[in-house]
Amino acid sequence: MNAVKAGIEYVLVLSVLGATGYFLYTKAVPLLTPPCSTSVEYSIGSIDPRYGLSTSTLVSYLKEAEAPWNKAAGKTVATYMETGSLKVNLVYSEQQAATSLGKNIDADQKVYVAAKASLESLRRAFEQQKNAYEAAVASFNAASEAYSAEVAKWNARGGAPKEIFQQLENQKRSLEARQASLARDAADINSLVTKINQGVTALNAAAKKINAKVSTYNSAVGDDFDQGDYVSDAQGKRINVFEFTKAADLKRVLEHELGHAIGLGHVENPASIMYSYNVGSGLALTEEDVAELKAVCKIKS
Missing domain, CATH: 3.40.390.10 (Collagenase (Catalytic Domain))
Incomplete structure (x- = not known):
């Protein structure tokens, strides 16, 4: 089972509004x-x-x-x-x-800040889910290795007694259920990553538009x-x-x-x-x- 990797990266540097002077x-x-x-x-x-x-x-x-x-x-x-x-x-x-444009920039920046805060909230949720998922995967792998070792031991002895065999079957079904649950968790995390990356793309596009307006504003005033x-x-x-x-x-x-x-x-x-x-x-x-x-x-x- 593969771990989930999130490709999240963005660097935004908004231009500072030029001083209008007196x-x-x-x-x-x-x-x-x-x-x-x-x-x-x-x-x-x-x-x-x-x-x-x-x-x-x-x-x-x-x-x-x-x-x-x-x-x-x-x-x-x-x-x-x-x-x-x-x-x-x-x-x-x-x-x-230019003054009207400045007001428009202020409004755009408020929307941008709110969107960025929402995106940061999603990123925190992703980190929490990813950490929980990785811990669950580690626990599953340890249990799976222990199960495999137990199966190998009894196979080397020519087979397990009926009671032990039933215990191993129960462990197998439990591991399969955990594996299915981990697969669902991975799908949820990957869906969240997609949502975050879409948000990053939209946020960067918004920042680009704001910066273009800021440039126009600074040139006009x-x-x-x-x-x-x-x-x-x-x-x-x-x-x-x-x-x-x-x-x-x-x-x-x-x-x-x-x-x-x-x-x-x-x-x-x-x-x-x-x-x-x-x-x-x-x-x-x-x-x-x-x-x-x-x-x-x-x-x-």
Whole structure:
């Protein structure tokens, strides 16, 4: 009876997602009219359908983004109007495509990790069954050798007495039953090996696809890129948002760009809305944000 050998071997090295760096805001464009002399009236320009965001949802986000500025100013410095001259656009950029791909990679990796854990569980089951099988085979072989030696002894004497002969017959039937059981165990183990090897093949194929996506992602995302900008030129005034990961991220970008539309420049506190990089969280204004607003709008404390 042959021992079972499992050909299980896989080596997977997933690429590490490249750091996206920080999201860079563009600088404010100097205004031709005195800041805060009139309320900035904005409206919705265009929303790329790939964002899956409705006009009403974007308007609600913008109202959340304008609220801190209006409260700090003690008056309305930014407000939504259907005919507002400042157009807010969601532009589906290469960076957003990379962000979406990054989310897809995260989902794929979770599935991969779960599949790998399941495969490792099967491998542990295989090791347990293989060890038990090998121990059973060793025990069977020892019993078989003892039986053969006993048969040879009595054959050398010209035959065994009836009682001994019956005992040997019983041992033979027991050994045959054990052999049949071992054959079934071997079939079960070989079936498990086939299942494991199929899982390894599928897992390696999944890893290959993930690594290809990671390579695309790393190539698409640079160290710094514009997450949004405010533009005022001959074509009009507009806020363009190029990338965001979630609603809270989008609201913060909108609040920053509305600040530029009001006339504010960048401040030095990394936690501030008007810091040049989007590294903070939430919509609350910092002391530096409020100081910049009051200085630009000439609001007395």
